[in-house]
Amino acid sequence: MPVIEVEKLEKSFRIPHEKRTTLFEALTGVFKPESYEVFHALEDINFDVEEGEFFGIIGENGSGKSTLLKIIAGILYPSAGDVHIRKKVTPFLELGVGFQPDMTAVENIKTYGTIMGMSKHDIKSRTDDILEFAGLEKFRDAKLKNFSSGMQVRLAFSTAIQTDPEILLMDEVLAVGDMDFQQKCLDVLNNYRKEGVTIVFVSHDLGSVRRFCDRTLLLHKGHQVALGETGEVIDKYVYGEQDKNILETIDNASETTPAVQNEDKSAVNNSRWGDQKIEIVNVEFYDKFGNVSNRFNSFDAMTIRIFYHAHEKVLDPIFGIALYSEKGENLYGTNTELRNITIDSIEGKGHIDLKVESISMLTGRFLLTVAIHSRAHNPYDWHDKLYHFDVIQTSRDAGLFDVPCKWII
């Protein structure tokens, strides 16, 4: 029996061109029809959440994630469709709702606990736990206005998780506190999982969605794009919008080509040089499904394809790439010579692939230099940091690069 059932849900907002907020305006405007635009925040959303399930909702900004969560919480009403909720919902959309800066920590726990639906008795018996969890025992009688923002958020989170929720709706709230505190929160979530609490989780942090959620819903501009097993849905999110990315690559290509033609005349440029005997026509990145993409999950496979056009027969060319971080530090470089590959000769159009088994970068944007040069290091065509791709984090490790390793006790 699903605890949350959403059927054919639609939500649209009216965006009036001229908002009438007073009775006077409403009366004077009686004979003038109100003009407005309708914004469809959500269209045709259907999903069920089973009891005890961790359900993720992902999507870009403005895809309707928070609206959906607010509708489940009962704050907004759907324009059409049905939402059935069968358990007590604890919405957790923003931390510290109803916090009063002039009250002490303990008083605020009381207020917030009441708002979140705790009984008086529960609040009393758990106040110490809450303070301990937040690491704020020393400040129990300090006024909230003297707290740092981190302390306030910790206090709010600690209170909220003590409410014994049945269904917990969370909107981007995990990213608070230091590593220690985050770990504590993760422990609490794991406990919830054992206790069979249902959690609906909205986040941009794909790493934590992947780690926690059993199933995930992907929204794109208010439409339900994918629903299913988390890994697949995240793949779809990262790789899914092929059309868009192809457009982007075309854009990139058209941006670079005219620039290149100018450079041909001057022959030397900041980002491109070489005698053009062989020209690099384009560079494309392919994801593990063979689609052109600019975004990759870390640890996934990737193929870099270099399209070239040799205007005359060239003997023994060397293809090379170099990888840079966004700050321009050289992270890695290799070429066919270093890998002991000899290309006898090329002529005309063609391409060469560089296959990456597993992207070992963790997260960030990476710049790529692609070059073709002779064995004597005379560049035919050198594209310096002209290409880039983004890597999306899938693990919780810190830093730029993954180092294969494990702990042994």
Add this chain to the structure above:
Amino acid sequence: MLTVLYYVFSHLMKMQIENYQLFLLLGIIIWNFLSRATSIGMNSIVGKASLIKKVYFPRDIFVISSCITALLMSVFESIVFIIYMVYFKVSISMYILEAPIILICLLMLSIGLSLALAALNVLYRDVQFIWAVFLQAGYFATPIMYAVEIFPENLREIVLLNPVARVIVASRQTIIYSAPAQINDLMFMGIASIVFLFIGYIIFNKIEPRFAEEI
């Protein structure tokens, strides 16, 4: 306030009313309650925008709780009234038992008004200013400083269409003058307060789904 009104009306206007201080004070307390309950209640939704938008619980709680707050404030004012009662050695009778009924009618009336106003105030922010003018006018149109008998018969009917006027008249009868409240006053009050509460709830529930968006 009481002193000024008392002086003006009893000495300058020569009001011939028994226990005029008490008469005046009771009227002021009841009117103050109504105006306070509706003013706080009206702003209870708009003023709590952050709560409305972030968590859900029945929104009428905001309005009802502000009416109860106003009631508590009036209880403190009533203490002054009781001291006056003792000071002027006004005797009380059995009929004072009717006072709680009147009070409940008044409370229902103000909750009904507050619900409607609170909801309308979300849509039209000038409702609060319009209501302030209404309260101002009502203060003089209601028999607070004067007895309803000063009006000629036909005008009196119109004044008594105001349920608050009936509340004030009836509570004076029962509390100060040891007389039973007139049965038609009680009937009118009871029906009016139920109607107000009912209409208030309908308006509130009609607008409630839009609160989070319009606020």
